[in-house]
Amino acid sequence: MGEPVTVSIPHKLGLAEAKSRIGSGIHTLGDMIPGASLQDHHWEGDHLHFTLEAVGQRIGSEMQVREDEVYAILDLPPMLALFANKIKEKLMREGPKMLE
Template structure:
């Protein structure tokens, strides 16, 4: 089992606009983890499910878009879990840029 990393991203866009902006900026997430690439992403309602791969490790993630925030959960595999605090800090700094 991996290490869950959660991030809340507040916004004032409403769910529809936030979802649209996330869809346009989803590619930025692979920049948060060095060497990562997005291998899959799909929407189910207001939930974005996606997978990143980095250094041979798979990160399964989910974003739930709400009217006033985006709740993100990244499940880090054991090899990347040792970097959980650094990854969370970078997510908190960079993830809001998807909503700009």
């Protein structure tokens, strides 16, 4: 089992606008982790489920879009868990750009 990395990104956009902006910026998700690429994604209500792949490792992830925040969860496999702190820092820095 991997190590989950969680990040809360506050916003003032409201639920519908936040979902719209995330949908428009979904192609940038792979940029959140160096060398990663987006493999698949789908919405279930207000939850975006997506899979990234980096260095041959699959990262199951989701974003829970709420009225005033986006809560992201990336379940890092053991090999990438070594970089959990750096990945979290990058998500905190780059994640808000998806909502611009």
